[in-house]
Amino acid sequence: xxxxxxxxxxxxxxxxxxxxxxxxxxxxxxxxxxxxxxxxxxxxxxxxxxxxxxxxxxxxxxxxxxxxxxxxxxxxxxxxxxxxxxxxxxxxxxxxxxxxxxxxxxxxxxxxxxxxxxxxxxxxxxxxxxxxxxxxxxxxxxxxxxxxxxxxxxxxxxxxxxxxxxxxxxxxxxxxxxxxxxxxxxxxxxxxxxxxxxxxxxxxxxxxxxxxxxxxxxxxxxxxxxxxxxxxxxxxxxxxxxxxxxxxxxxxxxxxxxxxxxxxxxxxxxxxxxxxxxxxxxxxxxxxxxxxxxxxxxxxxxxxxxxxxxxxxxxxxxxxxxxxxxxxxxxxx
Amino acid sequence: xxxxxxxxxxxxxxxxxxxxxxxxxxxxxxxxxxxxxxxxxxxxxxxxxxxxxxxxxxxxxxxxxxxxxxxxxxxxxxxxxxxxxxxxxxxxxxxxxxxxxxxxxxxxxxxxxxxxxxxxxxxxxxxxxxxxxxxxxxxxxxxxxxxxxxxxxxxxxxxxxxxxxxxxxxxxxxxxxxxxxxxxxxxxxxxxxxxxxxxxxxxxxxxxxxxxxxxxxxxxxxxxxxxxxxxxxxxxxxxxxxxxxxxxxxxxxxxxxxxxxxxxxxxxxxxxxxxxxxxxxx
Numbered sequence: 001x002x003x004x005x006x007x008x009x010x011x012x013x014x015x016x017x018x019x020x021x022x023x024x025x026x027x028x029x030x031x032x033x034x035x036x037x038x039x040x041x042x043x044x045x046x047x048x049x050x051x052x053x054x055x056x057x058x059x060x061x062x063x064x065x066x067x068x069x070x071x072x073x074x075x076x077x078x079x080x081x082x083x084x085x086x087x088x089x090x091x092x093x094x095x096x097x098x099x100x101x102x103x104x105x106x107x108x109x110x111x112x113x114x115x116x117x118x119x120x121x122x123x124x125x126x127x128x129x130x131x132x133x134x135x136x137x138x139x140x141x142x143x144x145x146x147x148x149x150x151x152x153x154x155x156x157x158x159x160x161x162x163x164x165x166x167x168x169x170x171x172x173x174x175x176x177x178x179x180x181x182x183x184x185x186x187x188x189x190x191x192x193x194x195x196x197x198x199x200x201x202x203x204x205x206x207x208x209x210x211x212x213x214x215x216x217x218x219x220x221x222x223x224x225x226x227x228x229x230x231x232x233x234x235x236x237x238x239x240x241x242x243x244x245x246x247x248x249x250x251x252x253x254x255x256x257x258x259x260x261x262x263x264x265x266x267x268x269x270x271x272x273x274x275x276x277x278x279x280x281x282x283x284x285x286x287x288x289x290x291x292x293x294x295x296x297x298x299x300x301x302x303x304x305x306x307x308x309x310x311x312x313x314x315x316x317x318x319x320x321x322x323x324x325x326x327x328x329x330x331x332x333x
Numbered sequence: 334x335x336x337x338x339x340x341x342x343x344x345x346x347x348x349x350x351x352x353x354x355x356x357x358x359x360x361x362x363x364x365x366x367x368x369x370x371x372x373x374x375x376x377x378x379x380x381x382x383x384x385x386x387x388x389x390x391x392x393x394x395x396x397x398x399x400x401x402x403x404x405x406x407x408x409x410x411x412x413x414x415x416x417x418x419x420x421x422x423x424x425x426x427x428x429x430x431x432x433x434x435x436x437x438x439x440x441x442x443x444x445x446x447x448x449x450x451x452x453x454x455x456x457x458x459x460x461x462x463x464x465x466x467x468x469x470x471x472x473x474x475x476x477x478x479x480x481x482x483x484x485x486x487x488x489x490x491x492x493x494x495x496x497x498x499x500x501x502x503x504x505x506x507x508x509x510x511x512x513x514x515x516x517x518x519x520x521x522x523x524x525x526x527x528x529x530x531x532x533x534x535x536x537x538x539x540x541x542x543x544x545x546x547x548x549x550x551x552x553x554x555x556x557x558x559x560x561x562x563x564x565x566x567x568x569x570x571x572x573x574x575x576x577x578x579x580x581x582x583x584x585x586x587x588x589x590x591x592x593x594x595x596x597x598x599x600x601x602x603x604x605x606x607x608x609x610x611x612x613x614x615x
Contacts, residue, residue, distance in 0.1 A: 043438035061464035148548035306460035
């Protein structure tokens with residue numbers, strides 16, 4: 001077997017040497033090579049370990065949790081899981097609490113994504129022209145995004161401390177007003193201050209991410225186009241409309257998709273900042289699921305809600321991802 | 334003469350605009366980084382000064398670090414290192430093999446599998462943690478390093494597979510085929526030719542995976558025990574009887590974020606791939 005393989009390879013090699021450099025028959029030879037290769041190792045053996053890990057810790061749990069969602073189940077109370085059919089789903093769908101959290105998450109997503117995109121668009125446009133030290137500035141700008149959200153949220157709890165924190169003491173000396181950052185008071189933006197705080201911190205964390213993607217899109221603008229627009233003395237709004245926008249559009253789409261998906265998952269910073277409180281002012285959907293599962297220990301309902309969220313996310317991923325793949329293949333081609 | 338004058342005027346205007354723009358961007362950057370700066374300031378401040386002289390240190394002290402060390406910060410950092418190293422190395426080994434197969438062979442159902450792997454990135458971790466929690470609870474893995482390492486290996490596998498695949502895709506297939514014609518085995522091609530060629534890419538993928546694990550909170554919160562508590566969980570539970578001791582919190586935070594800040598400068602080149610799962614390349 002081994003010998004035969006070696007012989008085959010040798011044969012192939014001499015053949016290729018005979019045919020010289022530019023083979024007309026290249027596809028056939030390549031096919032032959034692949035066949036030789038195939039005999040050595042089945043690619044499935046290389047994929048299998050990774051696939052097994054995902055099977056055990058991802059696919060199986062997800063299927064299992066679908067099962068759990070049809071049971072009354074808790075690991076704290078020593079009671080046998082009881083099959084309740086679709087009761088969990090009926091309960092959560094008729095419970096106004098769930099819809100309240102869904103709406104809250106929606107508000108949060110809309111506000112935080114628009115803030116992030118607005119701010120990063122501003123920064124991106126300011127970085128339109130090249131100058132020395134641009135790379136360093138971009139890299140420094142990435143720090144808030146790369147460090148742990150737990151650490152960021154904690155430092156904001158200090159900065160926004162209602163009585164003693166630096167932000168409030170500066171605001172107090174400037175405009176003589178101390179906003180209660182972690183309260184249910186309505187902020188000028190029409191949402192409670194606590195929710196606004198969560199949105200601001202998330203914006204602080206994620207704006208660099210969006211900015212980076214937009215900058216990557218902008219770096220694809222051909223340099224002669226930039227120079228031409230400068231030589232023509234193009235007005236800024238035309239420059240933006242006809243030079244910049246077409247190039248950052250695909251990246252904006254990608255950033256939007258990523259941000260949308262990740263916003264639905266926000267947990268760390270909210271948990272540290274407010275833990276969903278006061279009351280349920282900042283209880284986004286993932287914090288709500290956490291509370292149902294690990295504070296009320298109602299695994300049945302928790303898995304039912306998370307399954308609904310999951311279905312929405314998977315559906316959106318499918319739709320969006322096709323678009324992403326389309327966009328990136330267009331860019332390459 | 335007049336023409337030259339308008340020209341120089343326009344040039345001057347352009348220069349002023351340029352400097353203004355630069356000043357503005359610098360200003361935004363400085364304001365933006367104040368929270369990070371504040372972490373460092375707080376960490377070196379004495380306790381009496383916590384709520385005065387906000388942005389400057391008058392008497393730098395290392396007391397906060399000492400106190401953090403006494404309150405279990407050391408073991409938390411060690412735990413973080415253990416689970417990060419464990420999780421990343423497992424996922425890296427699995428991802429190297431799988432991504433090579435994905436990149437080079439026409440495996441049946443490849444697109445579907447790759448797509449599934451990518452979609453795990455989009456899943457909310459909260460949906461996954463409940464069944465995993467029950468599973469680990471029943472298997473006795475909750476509170477052990479092994480459980481966390483496995484969970485993190487699973488969590489970072491998708492990023493590693495996609496990113497390493499994008500690097501392998503950049504290596505021309507001709508190189509593999511030439512080596513094959515020379516009579517080398519697949520293992521040889523993998524470990525002696527392809528992987529060394531993309532070594533920086535592998536290191537970058539590993540770093541992104543490591544940062545993900547290092548920063549992770551939800552899984553750590555629910556799956557770690559008292560002895561295996563990583564830094565993120567320690568930080569979340571650090572509140573004392575009389576509110577926060579900000580000096581101690583900041584001291585732990587500084588140790589926690591310093592390695593990442595150091596890594597960012599090196600990772601700059603690979604950032605785009607890391608952020609978009611290798612789907613967008615530059």
